Every structure is written in C-alpha cells, then in structure tokens.
Amino acid sequence: MSTDILNEVTQTDYKYGFTTDIETDIIPIGLNEDVVRLISSKKNEPEWMLEFRLKAYRHWLTMKLPDWAHLNIPEIDYQSIAYYAAPRINAPKSLDEVDPELLKTFEKLGIPLHERMALSGIAVDAVMDSVSVKTTFKESLSELGIIFCSFSEAVENHPDLVKKYMSSVVPYTDNFFATLNCAVFSDGSFVYIPKGVRCPMELSTYFRINAMNTGQFERTLIVADEDSYVSYLEGCTAPMRDENQLHAAIVEIVAMKNAEVKYSTVQNWYPGDKNGVGGIYNFVTKRGICKGAYSKISWTQVETGSAITWKYPSCILLGDNSSAEFYSVAVTNHHQQADTGTKMLHIGKNTTSHILSKGISAGLSQNSYRGLVKINPAAENARNFSQCDSLLLGDKCGAHTFPYMEVNNDTAIVEHEATTSKINEDQIFYCNQRGISTEDAVGLIVNGYAKEVLNKLPMEFAVEAQKLLQITLEGSVG
Amino acid sequence: MLEIKNLHANINGKEILKGLSLTVNAGEIHAIMGPNGAGKSTLASVLTGNPAFTVTEGEVTFNAKNLLELTPENRSREGIFLSFQYPVEIPGVSMVNFMRTAVNEHRKYKKLEPMSATDFLRMQREKKELVEMDNKLANRSVNEGFSGGEKKRNEIFQMAMLDPMLSILDETDSGLDIDALRIVANGVNKLKRSDNASIVITHYQRLLDYIVPDFVHVLYDGRIVKSGGKELALELEERGYDWIKKEVDGE
Amino acid sequence: MEQQYLDLYKAQHESIKKHSAKVMNNLRDAAFSQFEKLGFPTVALENYKYTDLKEPLSIDYGLNINRIPIPVNPYDVFKCDVPGIHSYLYFVVNDGFYPVSDPRNSKLPDGVIIGSVKEVATLHPELLQDYFGKLSSTKEDGLIAFNGAFAQDGFFMYIPENVILDKPVQLVNIMRADVDFMAVSHNLIILEKGAKAQLLVCDHTVDEVRFLSNRVTEVFVAENATYEHYKLENAHNKTTNLSTLLIKQQASSNVLANVITLHNGLTHNMIEIDVDGEHCETELCGMVIADKNQQVDNFTSIIHNKPNCSSRELFKYVLDDSSKGAFTGKLYVAKDAQKTAAFQTNRNILLKKTAKMRTKPQLEIYADDVKCSHGATIGSLDETAKFYMQARGISEEEARLLLMFAFTNDVIENIRIPALQDRMKILVEKRLRGELSKCEGCVICQ
Numbered sequence A: 001m002s003t004d005i006l007n008e009v010t011q012t013d014y015k016y017g018f019t020t021d022i023e024t025d026i027i028p029i030g031l032n033e034d035v036v037r038l039i040s041s042k043k044n045e046p047e048w049m050l051e052f053r054l055k056a057y058r059h060w061l062t063m064k065l066p067d068w069a070h071l072n073i074p075e076i077d078y079q080s081i082a083y084y085a086a087p088r089i090n091a092p093k094s095l096d097e098v099d100p101e102l103l104k105t106f107e108k109l110g111i112p113l114h115e116r117m118a119l120s121g122i123a124v125d126a127v128m129d130s131v132s133v134k135t136t137f138k139e140s141l142s143e144l145g146i147i148f149c150s151f152s153e154a155v156e157n158h159p160d161l162v163k164k165y166m167s168s169v170v171p172y173t174d175n176f177f178a179t180l181n182c183a184v185f186s187d188g189s190f191v192y193i194p195k196g197v198r199c200p201m202e203l204s205t206y207f208r209i210n211a212m213n214t215g216q217f218e219r220t221l222i223v224a225d226e227d228s229y230v231s232y233l234e235g236c237t238a239p240m241r242d243e244n245q246l247h248a249a250i251v252e253i254v255a256m257k258n259a260e261v262k263y264s265t266v267q268n269w270y271p272g273d274k275n276g277v278g279g280i281y282n283f284v285t286k287r288g289i290c291k292g293a294y295s296k297i298s299w300t301q302v303e304t305g306s307a308i309t310w311k312y313p314s315c316i317l318l319g320d321n322s323s324a325e326f327y328s329v330a331v332t333n334h335h336q337q338a339d340t341g342t343k344m345l346h347i348g349k350n351t352t353s354h355i356l357s358k359g360i361s362a363g364l365s366q367n368s369y370r371g372l373v374k375i376n377p378a379a380e381n382a383r384n385f386s387q388c389d390s391l392l393l394g395d396k397c398g399a400h401t402f403p404y405m406e407v408n409n410d411t412a413i414v415e416h417e418a419t420t421s422k423i424n425e426d427q428i429f430y431c432n433q434r435g436i437s438t439e440d441a442v443g444l445i446v447n448g449y450a451k452e453v454l455n456k457l458p459m460e461f462a463v464e465a466q467k468l469l470q471i472t473l474e475g476s477v478g
Numbered sequence B: 001m002l003e004i005k006n007l008h009a010n011i012n013g014k015e016i017l018k019g020l021s022l023t024v025n026a027g028e029i030h031a032i033m034g035p036n037g038a039g040k041s042t043l044a045s046v047l048t049g050n051p052a053f054t055v056t057e058g059e060v061t062f063n064a065k066n067l068l069e070l071t072p073e074n075r076s077r078e079g080i081f082l083s084f085q086y087p088v089e090i091p092g093v094s095m096v097n098f099m100r101t102a103v104n105e106h107r108k109y110k111k112l113e114p115m116s117a118t119d120f121l122r123m124q125r126e127k128k129e130l131v132e133m134d135n136k137l138a139n140r141s142v143n144e145g146f147s148g149g150e151k152k153r154n155e156i157f158q159m160a161m162l163d164p165m166l167s168i169l170d171e172t173d174s175g176l177d178i179d180a181l182r183i184v185a186n187g188v189n190k191l192k193r194s195d196n197a198s199i200v201i202t203h204y205q206r207l208l209d210y211i212v213p214d215f216v217h218v219l220y221d222g223r224i225v226k227s228g229g230k231e232l233a234l235e236l237e238e239r240g241y242d243w244i245k246k247e248v249d250g251e
Numbered sequence C: 001m002e003q004q005y006l007d008l009y010k011a012q013h014e015s016i017k018k019h020s021a022k023v024m025n026n027l028r029d030a031a032f033s034q035f036e037k038l039g040f041p042t043v044a045l046e047n048y049k050y051t052d053l054k055e056p057l058s059i060d061y062g063l064n065i066n067r068i069p070i071p072v073n074p075y076d077v078f079k080c081d082v083p084g085i086h087s088y089l090y091f092v093v094n095d096g097f098y099p100v101s102d103p104r105n106s107k108l109p110d111g112v113i114i115g116s117v118k119e120v121a122t123l124h125p126e127l128l129q130d131y132f133g134k135l136s137s138t139k140e141d142g143l144i145a146f147n148g149a150f151a152q153d154g155f156f157m158y159i160p161e162n163v164i165l166d167k168p169v170q171l172v173n174i175m176r177a178d179v180d181f182m183a184v185s186h187n188l189i190i191l192e193k194g195a196k197a198q199l200l201v202c203d204h205t206v207d208e209v210r211f212l213s214n215r216v217t218e219v220f221v222a223e224n225a226t227y228e229h230y231k232l233e234n235a236h237n238k239t240t241n242l243s244t245l246l247i248k249q250q251a252s253s254n255v256l257a258n259v260i261t262l263h264n265g266l267t268h269n270m271i272e273i274d275v276d277g278e279h280c281e282t283e284l285c286g287m288v289i290a291d292k293n294q295q296v297d298n299f300t301s302i303i304h305n306k307p308n309c310s311s312r313e314l315f316k317y318v319l320d321d322s323s324k325g326a327f328t329g330k331l332y333v334a335k336d337a338q339k340t341a342a343f344q345t346n347r348n349i350l351l352k353k354t355a356k357m358r359t360k361p362q363l364e365i366y367a368d369d370v371k372c373s374h375g376a377t378i379g380s381l382d383e384t385a386k387f388y389m390q391a392r393g394i395s396e397e398e399a400r401l402l403l404m405f406a407f408t409n410d411v412i413e414n415i416r417i418p419a420l421q422d423r424m425k426i427l428v429e430k431r432l433r434g435e436l437s438k439c440e441g442c443v444i445c446q
C-alpha cells in the first residue's frame, strides 16, 4: 500500500467529536468525605449505601494508581474533577439544534429517529417516541418478573437484591478505579431475571435511552437467576458526547445455575484529536461470576473510542461445567492507547473458556492485549483456548500481546495462539483490481478480519458495529 | 485499444520486462505463451498497476489514455480485468459483499446509480449460471477455502459481473479438469464481443482449442520474440521452446 | 538477607579485588552500589514473579574470595571418554577455570584463546576492554549487580576473524565443596567477524551440600559469525542455578542457543538475545524435564532492533510430581525492524495434578511490516494417541514414554552437533524412564 494513502487516511480527524457548554447542577469540584455524603444525599440513598460509599472512599485513600499496563497515563488530578452532575438544562430542543455532522453519522449508522434524538442529548421528555417505547418495554418485562431499572431506582425499590449482589463480584477493594467508583458512582442499570425466565428482547434500545446522563462513574449489576437468559447491550455505535474526561465504570454479572448472560459493548467515546489532545480516559472494571453449575457468561466488545482504554472483562468460573467467552475487537488510531483483554479464572470442574481478540492499530496508537488464564488446583478438566491477532496499519503504531497462563492442574488443557502482521498488500491489490479503492479495500479487509467477533454481537448491533468499523476506518484508519 | 511500446519493468531492482511491445485491437483474442519465469504474469501485473513492480521505460496507452498514470482501481474501472494466476483469499469478506462493492464502484465511475439489492442478486444469479458456479460459493469468504478449480471459476464469474473491455486471463486453465475447462472457455466465449478483447496467458494448446486466438505470441526473457497465428501454438506444443530460445539467444 | 553480603563486601572488597582482574574491578564498586540499591530480586518483580529466591538465599554459603585452590583433579573425578564427541575439553571448578588443559586436546587453531578471564585480562587486556561488562552492566537486575560485585573470574573464549573451530568446545562446570557453597562467575565469549564456534556447557555437582551458582555470560557475535551455545544442566536438587546469558548479534550473524535442564534443584535462566544488525538468524530453544520439587524458570527475550532478521523460539516442558515450570518469552520488535519474521512456541505437559506451569509469551511490536506469532499450550499427554498405541499392543507405560519422547524430540533435533544429538536422545530417554533421577557425574561423558 502506498504510504501516501496511509498518511492521508490516518490523519483524517475524528469528525464527530465536539464539546458543548452546558449548565449543570454541579457539586463543587474535588473529593472528600463531605462530597461522598452529598452525592448520597442528593440521590436520597439509604444509610447502608452511604456506609458502603464511605468505606470505599476511605480505602481508596490508601491506594495507588496501578502502573503495570502498557499505557502512558497522564497525571490525573482527582481534586479537579466534579463528582456529581445533574442532567443538562439547556439541552437542544429538537434535531434542528443538533450538530449536523453528528446527525450524518447517525444516518450512516442507520440509527432509528427517536434514538437519534435521545443520543443527541435532546431532553428525554421531548422525545415522545422513546418514552412510549420505554413504557411498552417496561410493561412487557415486568409481566415476566424481570426487573430492569436504573441503579438508583433499584436501591430504592429492591434494596435486598442490591445488598445481596452489589460488590459480590468486584469487591470495593478491588482496584484503584473500582474503589473510586464505589465511593462516587453516579448511576447505572440494574437487571434481575427471575428463575426460568428467558428475557424476550435484547435489553438494548431501551438501555441506550435509559443510560443517558448516567455520568462518568457508572455502575451496572446484572443478576440472572437459575435457568434464565438475558442478552444485554451497552453503549452505542454513535460517537458519545461527553465532557467528562475520566470514566471509571463497574459492571458486575452474576449467573446462577444454568443461567446464561450475554453482554455486548460497543464503545465509541471521543478519542481526542489527531494530536492526542482531549479524549476520554476509560478505566472500567467488568467481571462476571458463573456461580452455578452449567452457567455461562459471554463478553463481546467492539472498542473504537476513548483516548485511553483500560478494560479487562473477566469471568470467575466457579460452578462446575460453567463456561465463559470473551470476544473483542479493539481499534486504535492517532494517539489512542488501549490495554484490554480478559481474565478467566477456572475454579469449578469441567469449566471452559474461549478468548478471541482482534486488535487493529493505526496512526501513532498503542494497542495491547493483556490476559490471564488461571486454572486452580481443583479445576479438573478445565479447557481454555485463546486466539489473539493483531493487525498493523502503518509503521508508527504498536501492537502488543501479554498473555499469562497459570496452570495448577494436570487435567487442564490451555492453548494460546497469537499472530501479528501488517495488512496484506496482495489482498488490497486484488480489491483494487476489481475497482475497489484502497480505503474501501482496507475497510472490507478489516471487517473481514474482525468478522468472527462481530458475528457474536446480536444481529441489530452487529450491522451497526460493522458500519462503525467502516466509518472509523473511512475517517481514521484506512 | 491497448498499445504497449518498449515496456521495461523490474521488481526489487531485478529487470523482468526488457522492452516489450504489443498491440491489441477491439474484437481480438491474443494468446501469450512462454517458458516459466519469462515474465508473463509480470506483464499482467504491470498492466493492472501492481505496486510491487516499477516501470522504468516505455509507454502503455489504453483507449487513448496513458494507462501507467492510472491507479489500479481506475484501471479496473476503465475496463481492464485480470484473472489472477493465484487468486487471493480474503478471510471474513463475503463474495457477495465484495462483488457488490466492486460493481457499485464501477457504476459510480460511470456516473450511474448504485444497483439495488434485488437487481444485483438477479445479475449475480445470471452470471453464476454462465460459469456453472455453485451457489454456496457466493456466500463464502472471497476465495477462502476454494479449491484451485473453484478459484479459477470464481475469477471468470467476477469477469462476467464486471464486463471488462480488456480481460487478461493468467493461466486460468491450469488446475481445471476437462469439464471445468470447457465451462470456463464457454464463459469467456459468451462474453466475447466485437468491442472487447482478451489476452490469454497459457501453457497449453488445449485451451486454445476452446478459445480460438487471433494471434499467438511467445514471451521469452522479457520480450515478445515471436508472433504468429494459432498454428504457432500447435508448433510450440510439438517442439517446445528450445528452438525459439536458440533462435533468440543465438542472435 | 542482603545485609551479610553488603557487610562482606565492605569488609572484603580489597581481597576480592586483589584476586581478580582490573577489567572486572573497574566495574565492581558501581555494581556494588547497584546491588545496594536493588537488593536480591523478589517475586514482586515481573522477571522473578515465578521464582521465589527467599529460601535458597537464606542459606549461609561460603564464598572462595581468597581463591584457595580446590584440591580436585577433574580428570580423576570424571572418567571422560567422550564417545563420539570430539571436543576441546575444559573444566571450571566452582567459579575458577581449571588451569590444566586436557592432554588429549589437540592444538587450538591460531589466535584462538580459551582460558580464565582473570589470566587473559592480564596477558591481553586490550581483548577484553571493549567487551567485558558491556551487556551486563546496563541491566537493572539485583542478581547481575551481585555478580558484578562478587565475581572474580570466569571462562573466556576468543575466536579471531574468519577462524572456524573444527570441534565444539566443551566446558564442564563442577561444583565441589565440603560446606554449602556459592559460586559467582562471569564468562565472556567473543567471536570476531566470520568466526564460527560451538560451545557446550555442562553443569554438575559432586558433593551433597547446597550450592548456589550465580553466573553471567556475555557473548558477542560479530558480523557473519556463527555461534552455537548448548547448555546442559544436570545438577542435584540442592542446587540453585541462577544464570544470565546475554548475547549480542551483529549483521548477518547466526546464533543458536539451546538450554536443556535434565535435572536440577531451582533454576532461573535469564536469556536475552539482542539482534543488532540486519539479516541475522536467531534460534533459541530449550527443554525442561522436572519432577519432585524441582523448579525451572526460563525468562527469555529476543530483541529485534534491525530490519530483515528472523528468529525462532521453541521451549518444551515435561513436569512431573510437584515440580514447577515457568516460561516467559518476550519478543520485541523495534520501530525500525521492518520485515522481521519471529515465531515462538511454548508447549508444556503436566504429568501429575500437583505439577504447575506458568507461561507468559509476549509480543511487543512497534514495526508494521512484520510476521510474528506465538503459541503456547499447557496440557497432558494425548489420551487418544496413547489409547491408539495400547490398541496396537504397546503397554501404557511404554506408550507414555513414546509420547513424551516424541514431545521433546524437536528440541533435540535442533542440536546441530550430531554426536551430541544422539547422546541427548539417550539421556532424555533415560531421564524420562526415571533412570537419571539423580545426577551422577558428567552425563555427557558417561
């Protein structure tokens, strides 16, 4: 491939990032116990929740930022951050007030109209469509006994469930960012699927709207009781506007006997401009526990945004015969840095895990896979297969693979394969010869390369994600 | 239609084409034969703009345009099609998606609207029949896991889809069984018109029984050293290349 | 733990220096302050995550600072008859080069120097000046710093330009002492342009005391030179073997390093190959057979700094009983190292529930036009294959052996000295049959 084209395509700016001045109900910046108390009282939380926050806050004070990731994290001043912001007041009133570039992206992605409004930050009560959608969903779900609401609502209405499961997978002491989240989390979602219930719809469209303004410290808890099933979609393909630079979310999943949870993420937050200025720092702790026998958790992620991504959706395979999957596509460009992967901790007998990671780096970016597969002594007949591939576009980026395998049982079979190579020039020429431009050829080839992962996404999401890769590549990779 | 004058080209500094000249007019079929390593595939690569090769001298005009100035994709859109000697596998990219992108790019170049999905599928069905290609192949990734023969058929299918002015078939016959050979040749013949042309690169006279050439050229050591009618192919089949090599090297 | 050594150095540094060479002493104080700063490595460090040195370092070892000659004639201790392997044979006893060479050794080619670092440093200081410590002194590692402070001698080999050694050099390290003993040595190997040499290093212990060996080996391979390094460890299980092998390759050179642990106590091999010229070839392989409580950690890095080079790495482990294996394979491709082709494989078999394996292959790649891959597997013997053999009348035990042998075979196949390859096949088979459960003298020469 001629370097000219590479230069050209890797230098196109992220077209859709922008900032807006918004009036918000903001707590004074900085973090101390009073701020934690204030957050809790603004949310009308019960005493036990405040106690939990304070416990976490006190622990956080004793912790240090981890430095093992292959990331260059600028100094973050935790005292210069506002830890609570109420919903926007002067949000746009209609689509006419929304950035036309943003609307163009929605168009390309084929996002339904009512969602476009919500996603552009139009005040939710102005979006009649989505409100009715929301209500319909809520009704049909509650008929099945499914609880799906904001985390705050769950604290209020289902305190027993929240108390029982919150922090049961990610303890409040887990890591620097998780602990910070425990102290100051803003809001998020709560899902409970009762015994024997298959959630009849992807918890997606609804969620997108629901998740607006959950802020930078999001917290999600999904509990799938025995013999239940749910597929949950987080994030969206549209570029997320957000003026908060630091994001530290927690997602916890509990799968009981025979339950199955599919969790899919598409993350496309503002990655900063081509000089590496601005952009979201995304430090997420995602972990699921296959608690009961024959339970199953699968993580699928498409990561294209953020300046820094630090994220390892993991599974604890506790129940016998439980299984876990991790499928990931991570694209980085310009100065983006991603250090992402998974941990599979095998404890139960006959547990299986499967890891498939596809990294694509362009520009000056650094893209790392980091993973741990650990087989405990009691995990008889555990199986793991990992495949980590990296594709390089351009000679100024880096692709790295850091898998750790620790096996303490002779009946385990653990396999890991990784490859790194540049995009194949013969393939590009073959496309060229059929009249396809290099930019489109790179788009096609990269999509093909990521196909196995994209195929794991729920249908509607997969189509969008595919377009997203194409757009990301069109605009910023190839 | 195509005029090549004194073409010199190298790869990694190694000169392969050493002053090659050839003229192809509309309605003609030219066969190019020659020993292994003579530069036949190189000629095909240079005409289609493969960036691995560098042209150092000479000129190529195609329908009054300077071909060497065009990007590979624009050469394709201008109507040059290469059936690759070794078709490339592109994992994960479905044939349908690939072909639809290509067809629409060609249409865009001609300032035509993109084809609707229904029209495209209809066209694909028609063209597939032409090469008796298995329906299942279209849903698989481009050339991935195709047998040698299937890949070659797939090349001719793509040629039918893109309807080129000049098609270059680089050893499309190798790896085909007798039936497939007839099918492929049939396909090529059906696509032949008075306003298009073909260059057929082959080692075997056999193919030329099906696709009857107007001219046969021998490419040796980077040049066309002998040209004749279709009887030249028969003579080569019988006598091999040694006598030509002697003639040339003895010069 | 460090304290006794800090005190020892402060009290004895005069004697240490007196019994060493200038080229070593030049770097000694700096190494010591580095050791003061770093201390011994702990499991908190990535490089020693899987090797806990607390217990072996708690032993009160003796050091031979005043270089008192050890009363042993290795030619008596080892009845070597070198079947089929014609070599230039040398001995190192603990950490000192044994000054008397084998009377059966034929004359070395002109210009080749083999001997003790200390002696060569006095005779030809100019030879060592540009090399000694150049690789090791840049490393931030407590064990290497310790070595810099305490090593007084080592093995030296110099092959001049375009000289091709017709036979391998065989270096037998013998650990011999009446009390728990620590040997600290620093070896230096230099191959000038176009030179060719093969070195076979065998590690042995003869006395039933605790041994700790801390050895640093630096190898410089100039343009177009070819170097083969074979290390065979066959020591008793009270031995702690901490070794560092640092190789620097210049353009168009070819290096093979093959590190085999047949029997040991606790081993930590740090191997780093720095490929610093174009068109180099590098092959790094190794095998571990461990049982009981043995521990082996191979921590390897191949660093590609220049374009158009290729490397292959292959490590295989067979772990029985409560043995513990660890492998790290770091493959680093610098920004300018385009067209690097680097492939790494690590395969491991656990034979018992109590055996443990940790593997950590890593690719760190900053160039785009590369082909790199790694694969790692941990598993047990292939049951279907075993059953197939049993169905053909082969006993289960024999089938297991055949499979294990087949498993290790490709590492042995990488040995380019045919006689050594044959010998290794026999030794590995014996080891797998449990016949070599205890090291007895020089296995190569048995």
Ligand SMILES: Nc1ncnc2c1ncn2[C@@H]1O[C@H](COP(=O)(O)OP(=O)(O)OP(=O)(O)O)[C@@H](O)[C@H]1O
Pocket: B011, B012, B014, B016, B034, B035, B036, B037, B038, B039, B040, B041, B042, B043, B085
């Ligand atoms: N990448 C390359 N680097 C160096 N030489 C090359 C390269 N590709 C092709 N060549 C050389 O160019 C010469 C011409 O090759 P070409 O493929 O054009 O031959 P051909 O006439 O098509 O042969 P065949 O009948 O075997 O297909 C051969 O000597 C070949 O080895």
Ligand SMILES: [Mg+2]
Pocket: B040, B041, B042, B085, B170, B171
């Ligand atoms: Mg050819």
